[in-house]
Amino acid sequence: MANKPMLPELMKAHGVSRRGFLKYCASLTSLMALSPAMMPRVAHALENAPRPSVIWLSFQECTGCTESITRSHAPTIEDLIFNAVSLDYHHTLQAASGHQAEAAREQAMKDNWGKYVLVVDGSIPIKDEGFSCIAGISNLQMLKDTAEGAAAIVSVGTCAAFGGIPHANPNPTGAVAVSEIIKDKPIINVPGCPPIPVVMTGVLAHILTFGIPELDELGRPKAFYGETIHDRCYRRPFYDKGMFAEGFDDEGAREGWCLYKLGCKGPTTKSVCATVKWNNGTSFPIEAGHPCLGCTEPDFWDNGGFYKPLSVPAGDYRKLGLAAVGAGAVAGAAGAVLARAGKSKAAAAHENVDAHDLEKKS
Amino acid sequence: MFDLLGDVVKTPNETFANGADHMAEILSFVGTGNADPVLREIRHALSQLLEHGTESTIDLGAIPFAGGDERILNEVLGDGEVRATLTTMGESLVQETSIPGVWRVDHFDEKGETQSRFIEVTYMPEILKTQRQDAELGLESLTERLAARDEKNNKKGDS
Numbered sequence: 001m002a003n004k005p006m007l008p009e010l011m012k013a014h015g016v017s018r019r020g021f022l023k024y025c026a027s028l029t030s031l032m033a034l035s036p037a038m039m040p041r042v043a044h045a046l047e048n049a050p051r052p053s054v055i056w057l058s059f060q061e062c063t064g065c066t067e068s069i070t071r072s073h074a075p076t077i078e079d080l081i082f083n084a085v086s087l088d089y090h091h092t093l094q095a096a097s098g099h100q101a102e103a104a105r106e107q108a109m110k111d112n113w114g115k116y117v118l119v120v121d122g123s124i125p126i127k128d129e130g131f132s133c134i135a136g137i138s139n140l141q142m143l144k145d146t147a148e149g150a151a152a153i154v155s156v157g158t159c160a161a162f163g164g165i166p167h168a169n170p171n172p173t174g175a176v177a178v179s180e181i182i183k184d185k186p187i188i189n190v191p192g193c194p195p196i197p198v199v200m201t202g203v204l205a206h207i208l209t210f211g212i213p214e215l216d217e218l219g220r221p222k223a224f225y226g227e228t229i230h231d232r233c234y235r236r237p238f239y240d241k242g243m244f245a246e247g248f249d250d251e252g253a254r255e256g257w258c259l260y261k262l263g264c265k266g267p268t269t270k271s272v273c274a275t276v277k278w279n280n281g282t283s284f285p286i287e288a289g290h291p292c293l294g295c296t297e298p299d300f301w302d303n304g305g306f307y308k309p310l311s312v313p314a315g316d317y318r319k320l321g322l323a324a325v326g327a328g329a330v331a332g333a334a335g336a337v338l339a340r341a342g343k344s345k346a347a348a349a350h351e352n353v354d355a356h357d358l359e360k361k362s
Numbered sequence: 363m364f365d366l367l368g369d370v371v372k373t374p375n376e377t378f379a380n381g382a383d384h385m386a387e388i389l390s391f392v393g394t395g396n397a398d399p400v401l402r403e404i405r406h407a408l409s410q411l412l413e414h415g416t417e418s419t420i421d422l423g424a425i426p427f428a429g430g431d432e433r434i435l436n437e438v439l440g441d442g443e444v445r446a447t448l449t450t451m452g453e454s455l456v457q458e459t460s461i462p463g464v465w466r467v468d469h470f471d472e473k474g475e476t477q478s479r480f481i482e483v484t485y486m487p488e489i490l491k492t493q494r495q496d497a498e499l500g501l502e503s504l505t506e507r508l509a510a511r512d513e514k515n516n517k518k519g520d521s
Binding site for chain 1: 393394419420421423424428429448450451454467469475477478480488489493494495496499
């Protein structure tokens, strides 16, 4: 650790000027949703913060979270963040494999005991530990062993944060979130399927500069999960005026009206998709014409159907907050009753979504 | 129906071109209502700059802003006398608005994607100033170049 260069040295080595560093700090401050007045403190922290060791464990997952973070956009803000930390173990990205890889993890743990940041993507099967193993070590055992010496844990993706798709009914592996196993360490949940790349790196940047960020009741950083997508959606004025697309090919859809009636979960989904956006800031699902699926919320897969409007709830919205559901056009108390009634229906079996569902009117 | 959107009183199919341009033009009139509060915040910040010398920065990425808000902001602030382009880690556009003391600072990455956008109320944005660390490197660099030049000239003299 001691020999690893600090961020300003790395930037200097890459020919980045002090102006570039200030630009980087300004954008990073904005990215972390901090006041611009905090920019000098961000710069000071980056200049003086040691590079923490990061161990990244992947369990029951699709590698989508890693795919996402490696597609972060230029000018390599994320690359710089990853230069600013020391990524000592990531079995998808590292060159070493097998026993050598595990030796690298063990060495990083030993060298940085009590100080390293543990990043986890994927859920952990507890029905039978043997369902998912790495180098002959069960996910459960590897998590417990590695978490013991961690300063903090970042649960990346909805699988690690809330169980995600492996946890979906009928959950054959008994998949659970990291927070259901580790109880004695600070855990930062960064859900999303996958999370936005700069949100993942932004959280790591916050840990690097200011430590654990302020979290909401679901353990998510408020900077990135403090408001619903609906709050910041560019289609919000159409919602406010009651102008809704009723199908994917009607006039409303063509005119860019609100997708609420097509099942958009934006009103109950907290994320910065509408402002930070995806694909190098190009757009986000709603901008591409598709309703939000609500992937940053618990049990989003089991909430009754992606194309059912929130005013006709069929899923378990308890964790989402009934007040948020009530913010829909028709909801309120009746919606809450319907939501509870629909829960048992959704829990009983998956609902298949077919072409008819896609065209279904509310 | 379009009366509901205030400024968008035209029937799109009759008034605008079709397709993406049509959508973009409609959206340029859709606002969140945040432009006016931001403009008043800028006015307050400018008065603070003049009275107390207090500089302010407003992060436009932290505010829900739609195309209509951006249009209003641009219309009211306008373009001023100074426009500078920084080329470090992608481009940055630093532009004084037609309200002296109010600057737009937009940072882009190497692919031209927006990284962050600010309104700075200041006599001179910090990022335009030469930074001491850069000047120190500049001194080293200039010294090396002059040394190389001297060496080259000495070799010429020898021959």
